[in-house]
Amino acid sequence: MMVNAGQVAIDFHNHLPADERPENTEGRQGFWHLDKIAGTPEEAQLHYIIRDHDREHFESRKDKLIQIADKMNRDLGVDRIVVDVQDQYYNMGDILEKDMWPVDLAKKAMLELNIKPVIEPVRGGTDGSIITRLGLPTPNLFAGGENMHGRYEYVSLDVMEQAWQTILKIVELSNQ
Known part of the structure; x- marks a missing residue:
């Protein structure tokens, strides 16, 4: 059965709270920012920037991406989603x-x-x-x-x- 990678990417993104996107937050509120999306029906990639002024919330946001992938992979019955988290910036x-x-x-x-x-x-x-x-x-x-x-x-x-x-x-x- 064909599974469209673009649709899987959309579904993944839709698991993140819409009210925690940069345009819906301000001040010290943390967010997930979809920075880049690319794909075909065979393969898709989402690149996010995660920001949070609170270190615990920051770590929790990273964990949430992995939890979403784990749940979706279970639902799909095969590991189709891979999350690669690389720290870039920390709050100073x-x-x-x-x-x-x-x-x-x-x-x-x-x-x-x-x-x-x-x-x-x-x-x-x-x-x-x-x-x-x-x-x-x-x-x-x-x-x-x-x-x-x-x-x-x-x-x-x-x-x-x-x-x-x-x-x-x-x-x-x-x-x-």
């Missing part, structure tokens, strides 16, 4: 909250430049999260981008100048 908040010095330094630099700091959690993965996990606490600094990750993403020259001035001020302050 749990490390930075123990050592706010880098955040405080960036905040001080911005205030000295008459730039109002806006401190909020970042919902996506960043280079800062990788560097922080490697042992160097690295908060994200603004770049002033608008419409992030969209077709009309842009950044103004004025904001970019403020960004490099902030970086230079951080270097200056850290050498005092």
Whole structure:
């Protein structure tokens, strides 16, 4: 009996809660983001990005993908679905909250430049999260981008100048 891999992929995706997609979440809410889908009737692949500010919830989200695959494989009577989870980014908040010095330094630099700091959690993965996990606490600094990750993403020259001035001020302050 033919089983259409595209339909199996759709069924797999539909097992995830629709209200936990990026467009239906905000702030510190975690999500599953279908980043890429490709396939034919013979083979299909779904690529997800999983984000969560809470490490236990993050691990639970990864486990849920495996549980869905296990259940579907049992229902199909054969192992058709393979889940390969590869960690890419971790939330840096749990490390930075123990050592706010880098955040405080960036905040001080911005205030000295008459730039109002806006401190909020970042919902996506960043280079800062990788560097922080490697042992160097690295908060994200603004770049002033608008419409992030969209077709009309842009950044103004004025904001970019403020960004490099902030970086230079951080270097200056850290050498005092």
